[in-house]
Amino acid sequence: MLVIIDNGHGVNTAGKCSPDKRLLEYKWAREIAQLLQEQLKAHGVKAVRIVTEDTDISLKERCRRANALCDKHGTSNCIFVSIHANAAGGDGKWKSAGGWCVYTSPGKTKADELATCLWNEANVALAPYAERFHVLQAQGAYDNKQVPFRADWSDGDPDYEARFTVLTGTKCPAVLTESLFQDNKSDMEYLLSEEGKAAIVKLHVNGILKYIGK
Ligand SMILES: [Zn+2]
Structure with a gap:
């Protein structure tokens, strides 16, 4: 199995x-992708990053690299995982x-199985985040509609579905993770913490290992 890692x-x-520019998504995603690649390799799983440049690579080119x-x-020996952090708005406000x-x-598709593995492992690796989430929510850091593990159960599984180019244009099972919100102050602090980075890498490693049966 080859894990194809994309960083947004x-x-x-x-x-x-x-909003305070402390977290730059491209930089954060590259750091997570690199740690993910190293830890998969440590588990004996082949992993490659398709965007090692710092500049943005077009979505079409990302698909071309993955499909090559x-x-x-x-194709049946490959899976594709794209690493992102979410945002609720683009107006520079928290x-x-x-x-x-x-x-x-x-x-x-098979991607739904991979997504469910990742979602289940997120619930484990991010359990301390979720505990803090509820405390911070009571203090107003998150509005009362928010939950630590976002899910769309309308088709019976927790993944959201979208026609993102890297999901529809890649041949192998492909998922895109949105790990917390870069424009939420509490989420951003966690994303930048060593604890947070380790937990996010861990959920990806363990979800992928579960999926490939290791
Ligand atoms: Zn993104």
Whole structure:
């Protein structure tokens, strides 16, 4: 099995950052992707990053790189995981949304199984985050509609579905994770903490290991 890791955006992508610019999504996603690659390799799982440049690479080119790997290694031997942090708005203001979620393309595919593995492991690895979430929610850090593990159960599983180019344009099972909100102050603090980074890497490692049966 080859894990194809994509890290969202680039240094030249405007607006993908926390309102105070302490968290830059492209930089954070690259750090998580690199740690994920290292830890998968430590578990004996082959993993490659398709965007090692700091600049933004077009969605079409990301798909082309992933599909070239599918052709080389066999599509059934590959999975694709794109690493992102969420945002509730792009206006440079702090927001009250928070939580973790995962996306797949519409319809039932193997990606739904991978997404469910990741969602289940998120509930384990981010349990301390969730505990804090409820305390901070009572203090107003998150509005009362927010939950730590966001899910769309309308089709019987927890993933959200969207026609994101990297999900519909890649041949192998593909998921995109939105790990917490960069424009929520509490989420951002967690995303930048060593504890938070470790937990987010861990949920991806363990979810992938579960999916591939290791
Ligand atoms: Zn993003």
